[in-house]
Amino acid sequence: MSEHELSPSGSFEHPVVTMRGPGDMVDALPFLLGFFPSDSIVALGLQGPRRRQGGTVRVDIPEAQVWPAAAEEVARFLVALSEHRDRSPDAVILYLCRDPAPGRSGRQVCEELRPLAALLAGAFRAAGIAVHDSLCVSEGRWWSYACDNSACCAEEGTPVDRPGSTPAVAAAAAYAGIRVRGSLKELHQELEPVAAPSAEIQLRAFEEAVPALVEELGRRGGREGVRERTVELVDAAVSRFRDGAAELPPVEAARLVLGLQDRVARDRAAEWLDPPDVGHAQRLWRFLARCCAVPFDSQAAAPLSLLGWTAWVTGDQVTARVALGRALVADPDYTFAQLLYQAVNSGAEPYDLCATLRDERRSRQRRGSGRRPGGRTRSRRGGRDRCDGGVYRQ
The missing domain is CATH 1.25.40 (Serine Threonine Protein Phosphatase 5, Tetratricopeptide repeat)
Known part of the structure; x- marks a missing residue:
C-alpha cells in the first residue's frame, strides 16, 4: 500500500504525518474530525501524487433502502467541497464506523455494511476518483474491504489500539494542540x-x-x-x-x-x-x-x-x-x-x-434605536474588529 500525507487539522501549518497503511488511517480519523465518529460514513479526499489530505465529508449511515442514493450523494458532496476549496480529489479513503448492537459482533457489522462499501466505491469510481482504501471500524477493531491478504488484514479484524504504540498522528495532534472531543454520540447527547x-x-x-x-x-x-x-x-x-x-x-x-x-x-x-x-x-x-x-x-x-x-x-x-x-x-x-x-x-x-x-x-x-449588547464598548487594536477563530477560541 502506498504512503500518503496529511495534517491532523487539515492545515499544512501543522505537522504533516505520513500514513503507511490502514492502521495509520484508522488512527488518524478522530483527529481529522475532532471526535470519534459513530454510525458514520466518512470520505477523506486525497490530492496529488503524494496523496495529501483534501476535503472530508461525514454523514450518518442511513437505512439500507437508501444506500444507493446516499453513496452517490456522498461522492457528489466530496467533489463539490473539494472543488470549492481547490480541485477535485484524485483518490479517496472511505470509512464506515458503527458499533454492533447487543448480541452482535464487529465482524458481523463489517459484513452487514459491505454492500454499502461497494456502493460508495462504485459511486466514487464513476466520478473518476480512485478508492485508496475502504475501511470498517467497529467494536475497537478495523477491517479493510479493499484488502484480501490475511497476513495484514485478519478475518477477526485488527485492534484499533495497538499495545505499546503511540500513533504518529496522535503525537502530531498533541504537538499542534488538537484534541478529540469524545464520540459523536456523546456530542449529540x-x-x-x-x-x-x-x-x-x-x-x-x-x-x-x-x-x-x-x-x-x-x-x-x-x-x-x-x-x-x-x-x-x-x-x-x-x-x-x-x-x-x-x-x-x-x-x-x-x-x-x-x-x-x-x-x-x-x-x-x-x-x-x-x-x-x-x-x-x-x-x-x-x-x-x-x-x-x-x-x-x-x-x-x-x-x-x-x-x-x-x-x-x-x-x-x-x-x-x-x-x-x-x-x-x-x-x-x-x-x-x-x-x-x-x-x-x-x-x-x-x-x-x-x-x-x-x-x-x-x-x-x-x-438611537438600539444599543450594543451589554451596553459596553470594547477597545480594538488598530481600530478594526476581528472575527478570528485563533484569537477567539474559547
Whole structure:
C-alpha cells in the first residue's frame, strides 16, 4: 500500500504525518474530525501524487433502502467541497464506523455494511476518483474491504489500539494542540432536550408562555414590541450567564425560545459574537436548545443555529457542525441553519458576516434605536474588529 500525507487539522501549518497503511488511517480519523465518529460514513479526499489530505465529508449511515442514493450523494458532496476549496480529489479513503448492537459482533457489522462499501466505491469510481482504501471500524477493531491478504488484514479484524504504540498522528495532534472531543454520540447527547421531570416543568412553562405571547402580539405594534422585548431578554440573560448563572426560570426560557423564532430578533441575538461575552452567549444558546422538548422540539432550531454560529465564529467547527446538523433535524427548512451549515462545510470564513452584524449594530446605535449588547464598548487594536477563530477560541 502506498504512503500518503496529511495534517491532523487539515492545515499544512501543522505537522504533516505520513500514513503507511490502514492502521495509520484508522488512527488518524478522530483527529481529522475532532471526535470519534459513530454510525458514520466518512470520505477523506486525497490530492496529488503524494496523496495529501483534501476535503472530508461525514454523514450518518442511513437505512439500507437508501444506500444507493446516499453513496452517490456522498461522492457528489466530496467533489463539490473539494472543488470549492481547490480541485477535485484524485483518490479517496472511505470509512464506515458503527458499533454492533447487543448480541452482535464487529465482524458481523463489517459484513452487514459491505454492500454499502461497494456502493460508495462504485459511486466514487464513476466520478473518476480512485478508492485508496475502504475501511470498517467497529467494536475497537478495523477491517479493510479493499484488502484480501490475511497476513495484514485478519478475518477477526485488527485492534484499533495497538499495545505499546503511540500513533504518529496522535503525537502530531498533541504537538499542534488538537484534541478529540469524545464520540459523536456523546456530542449529540450534550444537546439532547432535558429529561423528566425537568421536561414536564418546561412543557408547562411553554404552555404558559404561548398565550402570553399571543396577547403581546395582539396589541398595537405588537410584533415590534415582542421583538424588542426578546432582545432585552437576551441581553439580560447573557448578563446573568456572565455573572455565573447556568439556567433561567422555565417561563423566561420558554419566552426567549419563542421570541427567537422571529428572524430579526434572532439576528440581533447573533450580535453576541465578541469575547468575552460570546462564550456566555454560547452557554445560553445551549441551555435554551435543551429546553425544547416535544412538542416544542422544532423550536430548538433557533438556539441551535445561534450555538452553531458562535461556535463557527470562535473556530470550534466540531460544535458548529453538530449544532447546525441538529438544527436541521429539528427544522429541515430552517434557512439560517442551512446557510450556516453550507458555509461551515465549504470551508468559508465568518469574517464578512461578522463585519455585517457589527455594521448593523453601529448603524442602529447611531439612529438611537438600539444599543450594543451589554451596553459596553470594547477597545480594538488598530481600530478594526476581528472575527478570528485563533484569537477567539474559547
